[in-house]
Amino acid sequence: MLADGFFLFFFHFFLEKMKKKKEKGKSAYNTRLRIDHTYPDQKSYVFSLYTLFGDLIDMEPVIVVRKADPRTGKMYKSIYVRTLRFPCLKVYHSLFYKDPKKVIPLSIQDLLTPRGLAHLIMGDGFFYQGIIMLCTESFTCFFFYLYKLKKKSWRNKNF
Numbered sequence: 001m002l003a004d005g006f007f008l009f010f011f012h013f014f015l016e017k018m019k020k021k022k023e024k025g026k027s028a029y030n031t032r033l034r035i036d037h038t039y040p041d042q043k044s045y046v047f048s049l050y051t052l053f054g055d056l057i058d059m060e061p062v063i064v065v066r067k068a069d070p071r072t073g074k075m076y077k078s079i080y081v082r083t084l085r086f087p088c089l090k091v092y093h094s095l096f097y098k099d100p101k102k103v104i105p106l107s108i109q110d111l112l113t114p115r116g117l118a119h120l121i122m123g124d125g126f127f128y129q130g131i132i133m134l135c136t137e138s139f140t141c142f143f144f145y146l147y148k149l150k151k152k153s154w155r156n157k158n159f
Contacts, residue, residue, distance in 0.1 A: 030085035031093045032089065039078050049081060057082070062080055
């Protein structure tokens with residue numbers, strides 16, 4: 001979620017008569033995870049996520065040609081994969097989104113495992129002069145959270 005993935009939140013009104021009687025006035029909310037990365041640079045990574053989430057996906061990864069960047073005129077491509085909609089994903093949506101903005105939950109140190117950090121690095125990181133850099137410009141407090149994570153012991157855990 002911290003990298004180039006995002007949750008799409010959908011709501012559907014029950015239109016069938018029986019459901020309306022049982023759920024009068026209620027909506028059903030479902031969420032899906034969409035993971036979108038640069039093509040062809042991160043094609044293999046998206047395919048690895050496609051394999052990882054295979055049971056939750058019913059589509060092949062899709063390549064999209066983006067509109068030209070107005071500053072440079074350059075055309076970009078991306079590749080994405082998305083899960084089906086599941087009510088259980090709403091929990092993650094509510095953790096990582098407040099209003100329409102993507103946020104870092106205060107409990108990030110409890111949520112982010114070494115494997116999750118590895119995916120964050122693979123999705124939004126790069127290696128520069130011996131340092132792993134993360135492109136997290138949209139998260140103002142992210143480095144504070146990473147500092148807190150640094151104190152957390154991940155030793156003797158099974159992943």
